Amino acid sequence: xxxxxxxxxxxxxxxxxxxxxxxxxxxxxxxxxxxxxxxxxxxxxxxxxxxxxxxxxxxxxxxxxxxxxxxxxxxxxxxxxxxxxxxxxxxxxxxxxxxxxxxxxxxxxxxxxxxxxxxxxxxxxxxxxxxxxxxxxxxxxxxxxxxxxxxxxxxxxxxxxxxxxxxxxxxxxxxxxxxxxxxxxxxxxxxxxxxxxxxxxxxxxxxxxxxxxxxxxxxxxxxxxxxxxxxxxxxxxxxxxxxxxxxxxxxxxxxxxxxxxxxxxxxxxxxxxxxxxxxxxxxxxxxxxxxxxxxxxxxxxxxxxxxxxxxxxxxxxxxxxxxxx
Amino acid sequence: xxxxxxxxxxxxxxxxxxxxxxxxxxxxxxxxxxxxxxxxxxxxxxxxxxxxxxxxxxxxxxxxxxxxxxxxxxxxxxxxxxxxxxxxxxxxxxxxxxxxxxxxxxxxxxxxxxxxxxxxxxxxxxxxxxxxxxxxxxxxxxxxxxxxxxxxxxxxxxxxxxxxxxxxxxxxxxxxxxxxxxxxxxxxxxxxxxxxxxxxxxxxxxxxxxxxxxxxxxxxxxxxxxxxxxxxxxxxxxxxxxxxxxxxxxxxxxxxxxxxxxxxxxxxxxxxxxxxxxxxxxxxxxxxxxxxxxxxxxxxxxxxxxxxxxxxxxxxxxxxxxxxx
Amino acid sequence: xxxxxxxxxxxxxxxxxxxxxxxxxxxxxxxxxxxxxxxxxxxxxxxxxxxxxxxxxxxxxxxxxxxxxxxxxxxxxxxxxxxxxxxxxxxxxxxxxxxxxxxxxxxxxxxxxxxxxxxxxxxxxxxxxxxxxxxxxxxxxxxxxxxxxxxxxxxxxxxxxxxxxxxxxxxxxxxxxxxxxxxxxxxxxxxxxxxxxxxxxxxxxxxxxxxxxxxxxxxxxxxxxxxxxxxxxxxxxxxxxxxxxxxxxxxxxxxxxxxxxxxxxxxxxxxxxxxxxxxxxxxxxxxxxxxxxxxxxxxxxxxxxxxxxxxxxxxxxxxxxxxxx
Numbered sequence: 012x013x014x015x016x017x018x019x020x021x022x023x024x025x026x027x028x029x030x031x032x033x034x035x036x037x038x039x040x041x042x043x044x045x046x047x048x049x050x051x052x053x054x055x056x057x058x059x060x061x062x063x064x065x066x067x068x069x070x071x072x073x074x075x076x077x078x079x080x081x082x083x084x085x086x087x088x089x090x091x092x093x094x095x096x097x098x099x100x101x102x103x104x105x106x107x108x109x110x111x112x113x114x115x116x117x118x119x120x121x122x123x124x125x126x127x128x129x130x131x132x133x134x135x136x137x138x139x140x141x142x143x144x145x146x147x148x149x150x151x152x153x154x155x156x157x158x159x160x161x162x163x164x165x166x167x168x169x170x171x172x173x174x175x176x177x178x179x180x181x182x183x184x185x186x187x188x189x190x191x192x193x194x195x196x197x198x199x200x201x202x203x204x205x206x207x208x209x210x211x212x213x214x215x216x217x218x219x220x221x222x223x224x225x226x227x228x229x230x231x232x233x234x235x236x237x238x239x240x241x242x243x244x245x246x247x248x249x250x251x252x253x254x255x256x257x258x259x260x261x262x263x264x265x266x267x268x269x270x271x272x273x274x275x276x277x278x279x280x281x282x283x284x285x286x287x288x289x290x291x292x293x294x295x296x297x298x299x300x301x302x303x304x305x306x307x308x309x310x311x312x313x314x315x316x317x318x319x320x321x322x323x324x325x326x327x328x329x330x331x332x333x334x335x336x
Numbered sequence: 337x338x339x340x341x342x343x344x345x346x347x348x349x350x351x352x353x354x355x356x357x358x359x360x361x362x363x364x365x366x367x368x369x370x371x372x373x374x375x376x377x378x379x380x381x382x383x384x385x386x387x388x389x390x391x392x393x394x395x396x397x398x399x400x401x402x403x404x405x406x407x408x409x410x411x412x413x414x415x416x417x418x419x420x421x422x423x424x425x426x427x428x429x430x431x432x433x434x435x436x437x438x439x440x441x442x443x444x445x446x447x448x449x450x451x452x453x454x455x456x457x458x459x460x461x462x463x464x465x466x467x468x469x470x471x472x473x474x475x476x477x478x479x480x481x482x483x484x485x486x487x488x489x490x491x492x493x494x495x496x497x498x499x500x501x502x503x504x505x506x507x508x509x510x511x512x513x514x515x516x517x518x519x520x521x522x523x524x525x526x527x528x529x530x531x532x533x534x535x536x537x538x539x540x541x542x543x544x545x546x547x548x549x550x551x552x553x554x555x556x557x558x559x560x561x562x563x564x565x566x567x568x569x570x571x572x573x574x575x576x577x578x579x580x581x582x583x584x585x586x587x588x589x590x591x592x593x594x595x596x597x598x599x600x601x602x603x604x605x606x607x608x609x610x611x612x613x614x615x616x617x618x619x620x621x622x623x624x625x626x627x628x629x630x631x632x633x634x635x636x637x638x639x640x641x642x643x644x645x646x647x648x649x650x651x652x653x654x655x656x657x658x659x660x661x
Numbered sequence: 662x663x664x665x666x667x668x669x670x671x672x673x674x675x676x677x678x679x680x681x682x683x684x685x686x687x688x689x690x691x692x693x694x695x696x697x698x699x700x701x702x703x704x705x706x707x708x709x710x711x712x713x714x715x716x717x718x719x720x721x722x723x724x725x726x727x728x729x730x731x732x733x734x735x736x737x738x739x740x741x742x743x744x745x746x747x748x749x750x751x752x753x754x755x756x757x758x759x760x761x762x763x764x765x766x767x768x769x770x771x772x773x774x775x776x777x778x779x780x781x782x783x784x785x786x787x788x789x790x791x792x793x794x795x796x797x798x799x800x801x802x803x804x805x806x807x808x809x810x811x812x813x814x815x816x817x818x819x820x821x822x823x824x825x826x827x828x829x830x831x832x833x834x835x836x837x838x839x840x841x842x843x844x845x846x847x848x849x850x851x852x853x854x855x856x857x858x859x860x861x862x863x864x865x866x867x868x869x870x871x872x873x874x875x876x877x878x879x880x881x882x883x884x885x886x887x888x889x890x891x892x893x894x895x896x897x898x899x900x901x902x903x904x905x906x907x908x909x910x911x912x913x914x915x916x917x918x919x920x921x922x923x924x925x926x927x928x929x930x931x932x933x934x935x936x937x938x939x940x941x942x943x944x945x946x947x948x949x950x951x952x953x954x955x956x957x958x959x960x961x962x963x964x965x966x967x968x969x970x971x972x973x974x975x976x977x978x979x980x981x982x983x984x985x986x
Contacts, residue, residue, distance in 0.1 A: 147799050183815075200579070245585040254850075278913050436761065456779070492814040588929055653983055
């Protein structure tokens with residue numbers, strides 16, 4: 012792709028030869044010919060001048076003299092990320108189905124779907140155009156997958172799971188396992204409560220390696236559009252997660268909790284059952300929210316959670332006070 | 337199955353036509369013809385009256401007039417769960433073995449065992465009658481699996497693991513990985529201690545997605561009858577877990593600890609090594625138990641754990657006191 | 662293998678018949694003929710005398726009369742571990758490639774590589790001599806694996822991952838998933854930052870079941886020689902881990918942190934981003950280290966972490982003081 016095309020896509024101002032071909036992004040220090048990089052400032056002027064990148068995305072105020080084209084934009088990091096996606100979108104699926112796969116005769120496979128070895132697709136399932144199923148993906152019956160999804164190796168989608176478009180599932184993700192629900196019958200132990208609901212994942216969601224999202228017991232577990240979930244996260248049955256939510260690694264959310272739009276949960280957070288975290292709230296790492304609590308917008312930390320500033324102030328007070336004991 | 341047969345199985349009293357056919361359970365609001373639901377009370381009388389269920393399980397005291405048969409029982413939620421299992425038990429395995437599987441010639445496969453694509457069964461392993469091995473399950477050598485087990489996709493059972501009857505393993509479970517044991521030799525680093533023991537899982541155990549249970553180093557790791565384990569739980573080598581234990585998501589139990597019968601461990605709990613949690617103890621979410629402790633029966637919380645009431649009282653005292661600082 | 666050969670390998674002193682054949686290690690109580698065991702002391706003299714082991718490794722000072730050869734060494738547990746590795750090293754790979762596998766035509770497979778069913782090896786990848794790929798392993802393109810590695814079932818190595826020699830990966834490990842990095846663009850949500858770096862794992866590293874190690878965003882994630890990582894651990898993008906580090910189960914390390922040589926992280930620890938844990942530091946279970954902190958050598962606990970002795974002393978002070986409230 013020509014630098015001029017990237018400049019146009021990013022709505023930036025190009026200084027230099029727009030005919031140069033770019034095929035990939037790279038960091039300033041590792042970039043080679045044909046690669047585009049970015050610089051947040053000119054603090055590392057030496058690093059910048061020594062770069063072998065074929066083009067560098069820079070802030071609008073950039074004034075250094077460099078021997079390669081620069082592309083001026085408002086937010087170079089964001090523009091760099093968009094350039095990477097733009098370059099990636101040019102790589103078209105070959106649309107091959109590996110012979111060592113097991114696709115149900117009544118599954119519906121879209122155009123240019125790439126299916127690698129040892130993939131299963133169950134009865135009545137549908138795979139959207141240009142979606143890529145990597146080796147070893149196991150898809151049960153009646154699963155709907157949208158367009159341009161990337162399902163990495165050894166992901167398991169059990170029956171009745173639905174994915175929107177542009178969903179990315181990293182290796183080992185499990186969607187639609189049974190929720191953890193039992194009716195305890197005294198000394199007779201625990202009788203399994205039916206776990207026959209579904210999981211719905213909306214467009215543009217990304218889910219990290221070995222993360223588990225359980226199906227609803229009777230209803231649905233839902234992940235909203237544009238939400239990003241890290242590795243080894245646990246999401247229980249009937250949880251509802253809004254749009255553009257960020258959930259960092261090893262966080263767990265118990266059954267029937269609601270996480271509204273634009274919430275951020277840091278790493279190793281625990282959310283008990285029937286909690287509601289309201290739109291835009293941010294919960295710090297390792298915090299815990301007890302069952303049935305409502306978490307208002309704001310910054311929270313601790314277990315049980317407190318407002319962040321209170322948590323920090325109390326901690327400081329305690330550290331001072333304990334010295335007097 | 338006829339409503340009358342379900343009523344008999346649940347030892348309930350049926351009001352209405354016993355000849356109606358039921359094939360599945362469902363929630364009150366989603367139920368359609370042929371489905372059975374349940375109501376805990378008549379608080380939602382409108383929801384109840386609008387339900388299109390073919391039968392509803394209700395408390396014995398139920399007195400509303402509804403246009404469908406009701407089945408009166410002592411504990412409607414438990415009866416509903418039992419109805420689901422009863423209906424499920426009627427679905428018989430087809431007993432098919434997929435041609436794209438790899439079964440050792442000297443493995444012993446029982447009657448009506450269902451084996452999906454890309455499954456491996458190793459030398460000298462035995463699979464009990466009516467057990468279902470979903471796609472991509474990997475079973476090593478000398479593994480014994482009982483009857484009517486459901487082993488979901490991409491589960492890995494390494495050599496010498498033993499499962500009882502009616503065991504359910506959700507996708508991505510790993511049983512029998514090496515325990516985390518080394519002998520440190522100063523500057524020479526860590527020498528692997530042999531991890532050649534086994535894992536035994538008794539009848540009616542259910543284990544959640546991507547949970548890991550390590551084999552004993554020289555002895556055995558054991559999970560007792562009727563125990564239920566959630567997703568992403570870590571159980572170390574030589575741990576002994578009793579009967580009817582409940583372990584919620586992301587909890588970890590270190591090597592050589594003992595969890596006795598009827599214990600409940602909430603989510604994200606950490607149990608260090610050589611701990612003993614005595615029969616019936618309950619440990620709250622995110623709590624931690626230090627090495628070699630004995631946890632008596634009762635309700636516990638915090639890290640290090642305290643009796644629940646003390647933990648709550650101390651927290652309240654602290655919140656009050658810190659305001660005076 | 663003869664007892665005399667083992668004695669020579671362990672540099673121990675043998676009392677008894679060196680011609681006895683040994684094929685395996687075992688505990689004192691389970692050992693049978695042909696197995697070698699160990700005793701740390703003579704406290705369990707009865708257990709020792711009743712053992713049916715064909716040889717027992719004992720401390721140099723051992724003076725009991727027993728009816729089998731004893732092998733005196735400085736550190737019996739270490740010697741036992743070394744004996745197990747020595748015996749294991751005699752078991753040679755058969756060097757078979759299962760016909761139901763999918764190996765790229767331009768992958769380079771070494772001598773005596775064992776490849777089980779449903780394994781994929783991608784374009785330009787290299788598998789070193791005597792490495793064993795268990796059933797269901799998925800290896801992307803341009804992956805380099807050293808010699809004598811054991812890659813257990815259903816491990817996923819994405820593109821450009823490099824492993825040294827003698828690496829052990831337990832079932833379900835994921836190396837090289839995308840790091841968790843986005844550029845947030847206000848109400849437009851989160852744009853994926855490119856995750857196109859690599860993961861390098863040096864010699865003699867062991868990684869536990871279902872652990873995830875993300876690739877560098879633009880650079881590299883690196884695990885140093887002889888480091889041992891337990892199950893369900895999360896290691897973010899661009900993390901650098903030194904040599905002989907120990908990381909226990911369910912610990913998480915956020916992006917761009919550095920863990921220097923000989924550090925020990927106990928279970929369920931959380932390390933935020935851009936942290937540096939200096940050589941030899943030990944961090945107790947469930948502790949948390951906040952972003953950009955430097956952790957000096959010493960023993961640490963709590964969240965935020967404090968020196969261990971301070972943490973314990975403050976806890977004791979608080980427990981005493983709270984009684985006065």
